[in-house]
Amino acid sequence: MSEEKFYFQSEAAELLKMMIGSVYSNKDIFLRELISNASDALDKRRIECLKDSELAENANPEIKIETDSDKKTLSVSDNGIGMTRDEIIKYLGTIAKSGTKEFLKAAKDSNAQQELIGQFGVGFYSVFMVAEKVEVVTRKLGGSETFKFTSDGDGAFTVEDTAQRSECGTTVTLFMRQSTEEGAKDYLNEWTIKDIISKYSDFISWPINFQGKVINSQKAIWQRPDSEIKDEEYNEFYKHLTHDYRDPLAHIKINAEGSTNFKGLLFIPSEAPFDMFMNPESGGISLYINRVFIMNDCKDLIPQYMRFIRGVVDSEDLPLNISRGTQRKIFGELRKMLENDREKYVKFWLAFGRIFKEGIIQDHENAKNILALSIFRTTNNDEWTTLAEYESRMKDGQKGIYCLAGRDNLSALKASPKLDPFTSKGYEVLLMTDPVDEVILNQASFILPEDSKDLLNIAHDDVTPYSDDEKKENDEKIKSLDAEFESVRKLALEIFPDKLEGVKPSLTLTSSPACLRDSRSGMSLQMEYLMRSAGQAVPPQKRVLELNANHQAVKKLAALAETDSEKAKEILRVLYDQSLILEGVMPDDPAQFVKMVDDFMTLALSAQKDG
């Protein structure tokens, strides 16, 4: 028998160290994790047997729990798929799960480290919270050799050939630690074990055998009447399914009867998992057919923009029309939450709103539904609002819903000079910070409900908060400034022939000297930026540069343009770049911008010294 020693991958070793030092009070979960792994192994064996008729069917699939009070051991056995030698090293010696790195970082930084550890789905390694040594004896389905993994969790493990198991599968044996902690549970105690299993693993669909009896009901939770099931059970099932340590935000029971029959139990997680935005493929919905597990993450069951939903769908036949039915249920649940529990809805929205809103582009049929379920920030206060709620607050005579889109950064958007004329007249403006918002603004006429007010993008130079009379008056005033701004206008158009189609004095900007406005005919600045960052070529777009006619610097610039065009051009370049920065867009040549600002600084400082 050859024994070989290996070292755990460094991340795994770090996690193990945390496990061993853990004082987390809920150590019970180690058993849930082992049973969950055993159950997965049985699922996998069944699927393999379906695929390959050479393989014998599992005559007596089960998970078996045994204890030995003399040796102080607890073991969990399954006759599932088992592992090869390479798989042992790969699966038990490293952490493959994405997000673990982030978890480790969070746990390290956090005072609640122990809380995090105990609850995070750390899987197999959680055994080291309670065991001083662990042995895993396993034989792969279809393989002929049996291997034994042994570790006391301190950085290394060994793998050796061992005496044959009679059947494929895995036995994990824990040599329990003598705990000195106060209130520590005795995990060899019959009632402790039964209690944990009924709490965490009752729904496991394979029999769990303990002391010669099956101790779990094996009832699929989605098949049982809602009234029978406590929230806690739903939560535990969710954790089993997703390895998330947090409770879900909501669960959705589906019971569809008609042309397609299916049942389902879906969950809205409370927060986005670590890897949601990096790896949109993770998670999803598991498909069962007649209570038998078929596959994880069945993409046909749910539209892409609902990919944050987790759960199971159990169908009597193949899942052709399921997606539509599930979708409808999810919309219903979200609508209920939006109307009845705003706090919860905001939580949902913060975690998944961005993804959900993608549906407006992906799913034309439901775009209106999704828009009605969308909530936005506004200039009003820090609350969130739906479009309908905004409309109910609109002022008499207001032409439509004023909107401003920018990227990501709400506080930068709030400081946009474009808001000045609107907020100073007491109008509320929706602040849109997600990439898809720009698309909503562009396609509003197709996706708004018929009776809805228009979305008016205040980045457009022809959207103003003025009545016709006010507009006329304002236009006249601006016209009177035309002569004063003629030279500066010419110069600006000379420097930026591809980027500007006009230069206008403005009387409505308050603090900032200039701002860029989108012209009706071209693509908005935000859209242009979005497309460029997605790697698409966009032809140069022309915009209107508004100059604040009340601003001291701008007044001086207008005068300077008459006398020193070179100096005036320099200042115009800085103004232009500043306007881009206010939009959250990098100047084309940041180094040049910094140099120009440097020159101005030097000038200002030397003026001070002299003075």
Ligand code: ADP
């Ligand atoms: P997870 O189950 O979340 O993937 P674990 O740390 O619990 O993480 O397990 C790591 C891997 O080890 C599993 O994905 C599986 O491939 C393998 N494994 C664990 N327990 C068993 C078992 N009883 N039978 C077969 N493979 C197992």
